Amino acid sequence: MINFTSQFYNMKHLLFISVFICNLAVAQSDKSILKSVKKSVYFLADDKLEGRRTGTAGEKEAMLFITKSFVDIGLEPLFLFNSNERYGKMYTQIFEVNEGVMFKTNRIQFNNEKEKFESGNDYFPLPYSKNGSANIESINNNVAFFDLSKLIQDSIGNPHYDFDEELYKNLKQTIESKHPKAIFIYNANDTGITIAFDHKNKRESLNALLMVCKKSVVEEIKKSNDLQHQVLVEIEISPKIKQGINVAGFIDNGASNTIILGAHYDHLGYGEDKNSLYVGSTPMIHNGADDNASGTAALIALAKIIKNKGNKKYNYLFAAFSGEELGLYGSKYFVEHCPINLNSVNYMINMDMVGRLNDSTHGLTIGGYGTSPVWGKIINTNDAYFKIKIDSAGSGPSDHTSFYRKDIPVLFFFTGTHSDYHKPSDDAEKINFEGEVKIIHYIESLIGKTVELDKIPFLKTREAASMGKSSFKVTMGIMPDYTFSGNGVLVDGVSDNRPAQKAGIKTGDVIIQLGDFIISDVQTYMQALNKHTKGETINVKIIRGKEEMSLKLTF
Numbered sequence: 001m002i003n004f005t006s007q008f009y010n011m012k013h014l015l016f017i018s019v020f021i022c023n024l025a026v027a028q029s030d031k032s033i034l035k036s037v038k039k040s041v042y043f044l045a046d047d048k049l050e051g052r053r054t055g056t057a058g059e060k061e062a063m064l065f066i067t068k069s070f071v072d073i074g075l076e077p078l079f080l081f082n083s084n085e086r087y088g089k090m091y092t093q094i095f096e097v098n099e100g101v102m103f104k105t106n107r108i109q110f111n112n113e114k115e116k117f118e119s120g121n122d123y124f125p126l127p128y129s130k131n132g133s134a135n136i137e138s139i140n141n142n143v144a145f146f147d148l149s150k151l152i153q154d155s156i157g158n159p160h161y162d163f164d165e166e167l168y169k170n171l172k173q174t175i176e177s178k179h180p181k182a183i184f185i186y187n188a189n190d191t192g193i194t195i196a197f198d199h200k201n202k203r204e205s206l207n208a209l210l211m212v213c214k215k216s217v218v219e220e221i222k223k224s225n226d227l228q229h230q231v232l233v234e235i236e237i238s239p240k241i242k243q244g245i246n247v248a249g250f251i252d253n254g255a256s257n258t259i260i261l262g263a264h265y266d267h268l269g270y271g272e273d274k275n276s277l278y279v280g281s282t283p284m285i286h287n288g289a290d291d292n293a294s295g296t297a298a299l300i301a302l303a304k305i306i307k308n309k310g311n312k313k314y315n316y317l318f319a320a321f322s323g324e325e326l327g328l329y330g331s332k333y334f335v336e337h338c339p340i341n342l343n344s345v346n347y348m349i350n351m352d353m354v355g356r357l358n359d360s361t362h363g364l365t366i367g368g369y370g371t372s373p374v375w376g377k378i379i380n381t382n383d384a385y386f387k388i389k390i391d392s393a394g395s396g397p398s399d400h401t402s403f404y405r406k407d408i409p410v411l412f413f414f415t416g417t418h419s420d421y422h423k424p425s426d427d428a429e430k431i432n433f434e435g436e437v438k439i440i441h442y443i444e445s446l447i448g449k450t451v452e453l454d455k456i457p458f459l460k461t462r463e464a465a466s467m468g469k470s471s472f473k474v475t476m477g478i479m480p481d482y483t484f485s486g487n488g489v490l491v492d493g494v495s496d497n498r499p500a501q502k503a504g505i506k507t508g509d510v511i512i513q514l515g516d517f518i519i520s521d522v523q524t525y526m527q528a529l530n531k532h533t534k535g536e537t538i539n540v541k542i543i544r545g546k547e548e549m550s551l552k553l554t555f
Contacts (some may be wrong), residue, residue, distance in 0.1 A: 053269025075249025327482020
């Protein structure tokens with residue numbers, strides 16, 4: 001006769017043991033992930049990396065850490081060395097960032113004598129100066145002098161006055177009317193130099209040598225020429241280029257499709273690129289623990305988890321991008337020079353600022369929800385733990401945008417902004433590491449659900465209402481190409497039913513003027529937006545192909 005009581009007891013006992021072992025394994029797994037995330041964040045957000053600004057030694061230190069992490073996990077390198085298969089592959093991809101311009105040569109020499117004044121201190125060229133040299137033999141025929149004092153006076157108390165634009169227009173008019181070889185710019189009411197060299201200026205070069213000088217230099221030039229002595233002026237403006245580095249590792253399962261996970265690892269350095277919200281006067285390191293050491297740490301942790309799981313249905317590509325803070329440089333270059341066929345990419349998951357989960361609200365934003373019909377089926381917005389806020393847009397102020405532009409479904413994970421955003425106070429001790437581990441598990445679970453499916457379809461979505469975190473009185477509804485190094489703003493995307501689309505602006509157009517304001521780059525474009533109001537109608541000048549066009553746009 002069977003003893004049912006004894007059998008039931010044994011089954012219950014075995015069930016208890018199995019549950020205990022399972023919970024113990026999960027706890028050990030969480031402990032391992034937590035350790036990995038802490039290690040990554042504390043290394044990347046350490047002062048010695050000086051804010052991981054693109055093109056710096058700190059960025060390279062971060063790159064080496066990520067590369068070693070990928071090697072230790074067992075990921076394979078992807079990028080061809082010297083673009084040649086025979087030389088093997090590497091984990092890094094170098095791209096260029098055009099920072100604007102710099103002056104290589106800058107000289108004022110009197111009568112072939114030793115220089116009396118110091119370049120950079122007593123004089124410097126304007127960034128839109130003509131390149132070349134000139135022997136100034138007569139101040140009557142070869143030279144113009146431009147006094148800044150009137151423009152400075154006009155700008156006082158007028159917040160809408162665009163000093164740089166007024167200076168450019170005045171100098172252009174002087175060149176067109178007088179045809180000087182050189183123009184010396186100074187302030188008659190000040191002995192010093194009252195403006196600075198703007199290396200980010202992308203205005204079209206003018207047809208004269210343009211030198212900003214102290215008043216004493218101008219006085220010497222006038223005196224020398226009155227005595228019929230020669231003055232040699234020499235200027236060479238060149239592009240200011242720095243290199244950024246993407247890092248990627250691959251799990252090659254021989255599958256026909258690949259899932260990409262990404263995060264940017266660069267940050268602001270000391271805020272040199274004017275993208276900091278810090279208002280102090282003393283330069284300080286911006287460690288960017290949440291933005292985006294947290295996302296990079298999650299990327300490394302997920303690479304290890306997925307490698308250990310060994311699911312073979314898809315390949316997996318893990319990419320750490322640089323240049324994001326400057327305008328998605330790294331991810332844009334990656335998709336334009338992708339080491340795998342983009343048509344084989346199933347979807348891309350981007351993690352940017354996932355380190356500040358609120359322990360009370362558990363709020364988690366998931367962007368890209370509308371980029372595939374599959375996301376609505378497998379993402380439960382009534383999650384038992386997370387309070388999930390969805391955003392359907394495929395584009396936004398982070399690297400998933402570059403993949404969405406290539407018709408790839410995307411998801412963007414984000415725990416929200418905070419008072420330390422883009423400030424030196426975004427430090428490692430403020431990261432909610434336990435919360436980040438929960439997000440990592442959530443992403444892992446989501447990937448697990450897609451592994452059961454075939455390649456998911458792509459849907460085009462509305463553009464995000466705001467492409468960044470700045471607020472403007474009006475918007476056009478375009479996505480600028482932040483990597484464009486030419487004059488104007490290259491339109492990388494146009495929102496449906498927004499002012500730009502209604503005006504007839506298309507992707508690929510270059511905006512060169514809004515109303516009365518000349519547009520030389522994204523910065524001047526943003527400044528121009530704040531000069532207009534809702535309901536106002538203006539003329540917008542664009543270049544489409546080789547044709548210049550004027551369109552009417554209503555905000």
